[in-house]
Amino acid sequence: MARTITMIDAITEAMAQEMERDERVFVMGEDIGLSGGVFKATQGLYDKFGEERVLDTPLAEGNIIASAIGASMVGLRPIAEIQFADFITPAMESLVQQASKIRYRSAGGYGCSLTVRICCGGGTGGGLYHSQENAAWFVHEPGLKVVMPSTPYDAKGLLLAAIRDPNPVLYFEHKKLYRTAKGDVPDGDYTVPIGKAETRRRGRDMTIVTYGYMTSLCLEAAEKMAQNSVEAEVIDLRTLSPIDKETVLESVRRTSKCLIVHEDKRTLGIGGEISAIIAEEAFDDLDGPIVRITGPDIPAIPFAPPLEHAWMVNTDKIVAGMEKLAAY
């Protein structure tokens, strides 16, 4: 039975149900046990499953991931939490040199099945070090899957899929969506396939490719532009690695125009890769330039409200991009 719940509740529910179903599953991270997490994503799990399966770790992101890798190598299914994507940098060695490569360097002799939940994203006044997204860093690393849900339904289904996936999966959750995204979520078991995008709105005039928090802004912008008789198709990637090229290309071939929207910085972002895929594989189908609306190439999101506002992609910026593209 489906109920309307928030994204954070969908995330908590997915973990609780999977821990119930599979005793190999446990969660570990900073402040996730006694306090239930800084955003309360693990609220109630400590009381239900105890310290052994809901483990408060030392403040050491590299070791959180390395421990999870090792535990998964002996058959466990860890869910590691990185409290803020900004603080994932101490875990780069563990993620990029170990998790993504251990299967390859051992020719499949070893592997790791772990889920890393990473709270990310700006627009909440978090300042330089509580606002970064950073997902694109890991899209550059084959061996890691990267997902980012935009709805509570996908949040639960993708998390269950991530935990059951035999590969390391980085599961980015945008903090702005935790309590603002509400939607119907089945109370039972289901998964959302990793590697499949979802078309959120049908349209014939242009394709908007986006993911995460930006999805709702793109849908708003599409509705605005519909009043000017521009019907945009909105594709929510959901999985950033591996990218669902087929869904993107099929749409672009129909609409002949593509706008890419992401919150993260511009240069070498997901948009750059999507642009290249389209240029390589759908060049003849394009009737206009590929347009990107993204965060700027500025080190991080600054604190002062006007500065953060200027940094963030918003509906107006997306509409401006759509207008530019619609002119072709």
Place this chain on the structure above:
Amino acid sequence: MAAKGGRGVAELETEKSENGRKSENGRELMLGLYRMLVKCRMCDEKARILFRQGKYAGNFYSGVGQEAAEVGAAYSLREDDWIAPSHRDWTSNIIKGAPLNLCFAQLFGKVTSPDRGKSTPAHMGYPPIHTITPASSIAGQLAVGTGVAFGLKRLRRDTVVISFFGDGATSLGGFHEALNFAGVHRLPIIYVCQNNLWAESVPLRLQTALKDLSDRAKAYGFPGVSVDGNDVLAVYDAATKAIARARAGDGPTFIECKTYRWYGHSEIDPAKYRMKEEVDAWKKRDPVALFEKVLRDKKLLNDESKDKIAKEITQEINEAVEFAEQSPYPDASELAEHIWAQE
């Protein structure tokens, strides 16, 4: 030479080894340790020659001079125990029981290698015996090995992990994170630091202000010991105690083996940064020769039995090298294999 504060040769010689993978009596244990020291030395020297002959490319990271640390620490592990090796611990696979064929095929990057030619020479793991294929990033395996110990503890197994690393690794942040975590959870792991005084070309005095690296263990709340890393019995004694402690659920131990790397960091490093006097002094304390003397004094070894051991190992090595040379390289079609697990 007796282990510092440990049991003497005579006691070891007569005792029944409780931790041994085979139930060896003292004499068998002594001869087994010797044979393994010689095997590691001969395989390592052969690997160097083969590299210089151009039989394989890349590089090799010799552990000659450090055999007593490696053998003494890992010799008594059980088959289901784990080793998290570093780049200089190719021979830890041999000690744990990997067939030599596979070890040499690994250096050659052949398809018959456990990693099918993907991993760098000497960066070897072999899943059936639980040696973890290492990355080159220093202290990386130390962190993953700690994670394995964490998993084993959660599964309530009585299996243990040995993590091998050098003095250089103790400077990394990941070293601190791992040992701190192991201390908090009393993980079944033995940290075996082969302090060979040089981290590539950086001398120990520029690496740490400590005299004994085992002092670091105090900060993590578990025992640390420094032993003569060229005395296989001293290392064996410290290791068997640490392994028993880990197996019993009493937590980690840090063992610093003070030893020396005879050659450069790798085969392309002439190691001119070291004084000849230092190298010569350490070569006089050759761990293999030291133990040979112990066995001769105890009448456990003579010229005849020594030659017999060397001949047997030589034949095994020759067959393994032949196997490696005859084995094909992986087909280019394997390039994109083993990135993802199949669902």
